[in-house]
Amino acid sequence: MSGHGTPTPMISHRADPLAGVAKVPGDKSISHRSLILGAMAVGETRISGLLEGEDVLDTAKAMQAFGAEVINHGGGKWSVFGVGVGGFAEPDNVIDCGNSGTGVRLIMGTMATSPISVTFTGDASLNKRPMARVTDPLALFGAQAVGRSGGRLPMTIVGAADPVPVRYVVPVPSAQVKSAVLLAGLNAPGQTVVIEKEATRDHTERMLEGFGAEITTEETEEGRVITLTGRPELKPQVIAVPRDPSSAAFPVCAALITPGSDVLVPGIGLNPTRAGLFTTLREMGADLTYENERVEGGEPVADLRARYSPSMQGIEVPPERAASMIDEYPVLSVVASFARGETMMAGVKELRVKESDRIDAMARGLRANGVAVREGDDWWAVMGLGPEGVPGGGTCESFLDHRIAMSFMVMGMAAQNPVSVDDGGPIATSFPIFEPLMTALGAKFTHA
Numbered sequence: 001m002s003g004h005g006t007p008t009p010m011i012s013h014r015a016d017p018l019a020g021v022a023k024v025p026g027d028k029s030i031s032h033r034s035l036i037l038g039a040m041a042v043g044e045t046r047i048s049g050l051l052e053g054e055d056v057l058d059t060a061k062a063m064q065a066f067g068a069e070v071i072n073h074g075g076g077k078w079s080v081f082g083v084g085v086g087g088f089a090e091p092d093n094v095i096d097c098g099n100s101g102t103g104v105r106l107i108m109g110t111m112a113t114s115p116i117s118v119t120f121t122g123d124a125s126l127n128k129r130p131m132a133r134v135t136d137p138l139a140l141f142g143a144q145a146v147g148r149s150g151g152r153l154p155m156t157i158v159g160a161a162d163p164v165p166v167r168y169v170v171p172v173p174s175a176q177v178k179s180a181v182l183l184a185g186l187n188a189p190g191q192t193v194v195i196e197k198e199a200t201r202d203h204t205e206r207m208l209e210g211f212g213a214e215i216t217t218e219e220t221e222e223g224r225v226i227t228l229t230g231r232p233e234l235k236p237q238v239i240a241v242p243r244d245p246s247s248a249a250f251p252v253c254a255a256l257i258t259p260g261s262d263v264l265v266p267g268i269g270l271n272p273t274r275a276g277l278f279t280t281l282r283e284m285g286a287d288l289t290y291e292n293e294r295v296e297g298g299e300p301v302a303d304l305r306a307r308y309s310p311s312m313q314g315i316e317v318p319p320e321r322a323a324s325m326i327d328e329y330p331v332l333s334v335v336a337s338f339a340r341g342e343t344m345m346a347g348v349k350e351l352r353v354k355e356s357d358r359i360d361a362m363a364r365g366l367r368a369n370g371v372a373v374r375e376g377d378d379w380w381a382v383m384g385l386g387p388e389g390v391p392g393g394g395t396c397e398s399f400l401d402h403r404i405a406m407s408f409m410v411m412g413m414a415a416q417n418p419v420s421v422d423d424g425g426p427i428a429t430s431f432p433i434f435e436p437l438m439t440a441l442g443a444k445f446t447h448a
């Protein structure tokens with residue numbers, strides 16, 4: 001059930017000790033990029049392990065609307081027959097990206113340097129999110145955007161007929177903005193340069209290189225300088241999408257707080273631009289180990305083993321780590337509730353413009369369950385109550401945000417009283433098998 005329809009209330013009751021192997025789905029960021037880059041290559045890109053969540057399925061539909069052939073072979077295996085860089089056709093209809101900021105922003109970048117006009121929309125959450133952070137740099141290429149006030153969707157982008165390359169310093173730590181500029185740069189002549197002051201997830205850079213683009217990254221005093229040569233012929237690839245560390249966060253964190261648990265979460269990418277949560281949990285004293293460390297498809301990968309950790313302590317999470325765990329703060333705040341002492345999370349302003357205002361959404365739900373929270377514009381702090389100290393018993397609003405819904409379902413697994421979520425529907429956007437996977441480990445979820 002999607003976040004677009006009738007709400008699906010869910011209740012999480014105290015769980016049995018969690019045990020077993022949690023095979024989480026494919027990485028959402030890499031899944032979007034596999035479809036988009038596949039659509040811009042010439043020939044057949046074969047993808048296995050694609051995340052079949054609503055966000056990614058919306059991107060697959062969009063790629064078809066631009067003229068690529070996208071085939072679902074079943075079992076996570078997909079093919080994309082691309083139209084080549086600059087080969088996008090003008091879609092007949094509005095492109096609906098559902099709940100997905102990554103989908104809409106990356107696709108806007110991809111079409112912005114082609115002479116086509118495209119109207120984008122999304123669900124009630126996406127239509128509130130800021131798009132100027134993407135349309136501002138796309139204007140430098142020559143694209144024009146007209147949307148609702150405040151730069152919100154629905155929005156029409158008129159792509160540049162004669163794009164020029166761009167040099168752009170990304171003003172916010174955002175892989176979506178960086179990626180939109182790089183994808184636009186693919187169909188601009190000459191070199192497009194993107195500079196980011198803080199390293200964000202680098203899947204676009206790695207994958208562009210894999211598809212045969214000329215792209216370099218230099219660490220300089222100015223930051224990471226990424227230089228892309230435009231108008232390459234992208235070569236189709238065979239892609240095995242690794243499992244998503246952001247989804248792995250849920251069974252891992254559930255195991256750390258649920259008495260008696262021992263869970264293995266295999267095959268998780270530990271790309272340093274994504275793995276900040278696991279470092280943080282270990283600093284808090286979590287019994288979280290990396291087993292069978294290896295390199296797969298150029299990415300460091302390990303099997304994560306998480307065991308019940310009753311002696312975790314609150315810490316100050318270094319602000320410079322924020323980009324590498326930006327999607328994991330909601331579930332970290334749940335773990336922090338079961339630790340002793342305060343966990344301080346600073347430098348996290350970006351959380352306010354995600355699928356929901358995640359600081360506000362979590363603070364409300366945590367308080368409803370008896371946990372004290374302090375917050376400012378770009379920081380928040382959670383006062384831990386110790387391993388058996390979280391009262392629970394509250395009802396939380398998920399605000400059309402999958403990670404808020406899943407975080408509170410995790411909280412209910414170890415709180416003294418059940419925790420309710422008003423709408424679990426958005427979980428399907430990124431982790432459609434969340435409920436059966438967690439239930440198989442020992443979670444007790446009911447539907448009101």
Ligand code: S3P
Pocket residue numbers: 028029030102173174175176177179201326327350
């Ligand atoms: C993503 C980047 C992040 C993240 C999102 C996925 C991506 O967003 O929150 O879930 O795939 O590039 P920002 O770039 O806005 O930080």
